[in-house]
Amino acid sequence: MLQKTIFTILLFLSINCIIQGQSKYEVLKFKEVFEVHKHTDKYSFAKNTKNEVQVVFSGLFLFYKYFVSSQDVVSCVFYPSCSVYALQTIQKNGIAEGMLATFDRLCRCNGLSPDKYDIHKESRLFYDPVE
Amino acid sequence: MISINARRILFILVFKVSFLIAGAQSLPQVLDVADKQFRLGNYSLALKEYQRFLFFDSIAEPEVYDHIGTCFQNLKQFEQAAGFYDKAYFSYTNDHLKNKALFSKVECMIYMHDFALALADILSINDTITGEDYYKKELLVGICYFGMEDFTNSKASFVNCIESGDSVTRRKIVLIFDNKKNFYKPNPKTASILSMCFPGLGQFYAGDIRNGINSVLLTSALAFLGARIAINQTIYDAFFTVMPWFQRYYQGGYVRAENIAIQKRAIHRSKAYEDTLELIANTRKY
Numbered sequence: 001m002l003q004k005t006i007f008t009i010l011l012f013l014s015i016n017c018i019i020q021g022q023s024k025y026e027v028l029k030f031k032e033v034f035e036v037h038k039h040t041d042k043y044s045f046a047k048n049t050k051n052e053v054q055v056v057f058s059g060l061f062l063f064y065k066y067f068v069s070s071q072d073v074v075s076c077v078f079y080p081s082c083s084v085y086a087l088q089t090i091q092k093n094g095i096a097e098g099m100l101a102t103f104d105r106l107c108r109c110n111g112l113s114p115d116k117y118d119i120h121k122e123s124r125l126f127y128d129p130v131e
Numbered sequence: 132m133i134s135i136n137a138r139r140i141l142f143i144l145v146f147k148v149s150f151l152i153a154g155a156q157s158l159p160q161v162l163d164v165a166d167k168q169f170r171l172g173n174y175s176l177a178l179k180e181y182q183r184f185l186f187f188d189s190i191a192e193p194e195v196y197d198h199i200g201t202c203f204q205n206l207k208q209f210e211q212a213a214g215f216y217d218k219a220y221f222s223y224t225n226d227h228l229k230n231k232a233l234f235s236k237v238e239c240m241i242y243m244h245d246f247a248l249a250l251a252d253i254l255s256i257n258d259t260i261t262g263e264d265y266y267k268k269e270l271l272v273g274i275c276y277f278g279m280e281d282f283t284n285s286k287a288s289f290v291n292c293i294e295s296g297d298s299v300t301r302r303k304i305v306l307i308f309d310n311k312k313n314f315y316k317p318n319p320k321t322a323s324i325l326s327m328c329f330p331g332l333g334q335f336y337a338g339d340i341r342n343g344i345n346s347v348l349l350t351s352a353l354a355f356l357g358a359r360i361a362i363n364q365t366i367y368d369a370f371f372t373v374m375p376w377f378q379r380y381y382q383g384g385y386v387r388a389e390n391i392a393i394q395k396r397a398i399h400r401s402k403a404y405e406d407t408l409e410l411i412a413n414t415r416k417y
Contacts, residue, residue, distance in 0.1 A: 027412040
């Protein structure tokens with residue numbers, strides 16, 4: 001009799017510890033709220049090289065980005081930054097036109113004409129992509 | 132053989148009759164299609180039909196607002212979803228359904244990281260609620276406090292999500308929250324000050340060895356260059372040529388150290404939060 005009573009009490013307690021109504025999913029769906037997104041390789045585009053010139057420029061770019069620019073304060077007023085723009089435009093338009101576009105971009109990197117650019121939503125910098 | 136005239140007459144008749152039979156979709160039919168798509172989980176299609184319905188009938192049943200809110204929520208458009216849940220909340224008369232709509236609205240605000248407003252809304256719910264609604268409320272309140280970095284109140288609310296009889300799980304949650312390392316380490320200010328004292332030290336403190344070595348090498352190379360110019364030329368030459376570069380990377384170093392510490396601390400907090408939710412979820416039946 002005593003064993004049966006103890007068993008009933010234990011069974012009652014164990015059922016009581018499980019909350020009815022709210023499902024596991026309803027709790028776990030909030031897991032993503034504070035999820036920290038790990039940075040993916042932002043400069044993976046620089047690794048798609050087609051010829052020796054692109055290999056040299058991409059190598060210089062990656063060295064600058066990973067070892068020099070990563071330690072710098074935010075100084076470029078544009079998104080994408082001048083170095084990213086330079087590589088993208090050389091990849092797209094070739095070395096001659098790409099370098100001209102880069103010099104043009106470097107001359108404009110001063111924030112003196114805010115009315116000429118849209119603001120990039122995430123970085124809050126002037127949006128000036130390669131066209 | 133049918134003559135050409137008879138064919139023409141037949142064609143015109145079929146054409147006219149089809150026009151007479153065909154009629155526009157009525158509002159209940161639109162709603163029916165929307166509900167069907169909603170039940171099938173085609174939220175984008177359902178939303179179009181619900182919006183069509185609302186265009187012709189601006190005052191709808193609260194369930195319609197609720198469903199539109201759900202559609203927007205599933206399409207990750209949380210701001211619009213919160214607006215429709217709000218309408219549903221004010222349209223429902225039943226307390227349980229009102230609470231359900233408010234919970235959904237608060238969920239959307241949590242996803243938007245608007246924790247203060249979400250908390251204000253969730254705390255407006257009557258304190259006398261019991262059962263499922265009580266646990267839902269405590270969970271949402273806990274998340275809001277966590278988002279506002281009020282970990283003491285967050286701990287209390289998460290503990291309340293567990294039945295009072297389950298002291299083991301409650302204790303585990305308390306232990307997670309009592310471990311300061313989970314919430315306050317590494318300290319971004321300490322990382323920043325350490326990097327100001329010696330470049331790279333803050334990065335080492337925050338656990339980012341690669342960036343620490345990078346900062347040490349860059350600043351010491353610039354310092355070496357400055358010293359060399361000062362010895363070979365004059366101290367003014369060194370000051371005007373190297374100092375701007377040194378200052379730039381020295382400052383960049385301690386700003387980066389602070390950011391690395393913030394990122395690492397966010398990872399620790401996220402892990403503690405996930406562990407807490409796992410513990411709470413394990414007490415749920417299904």
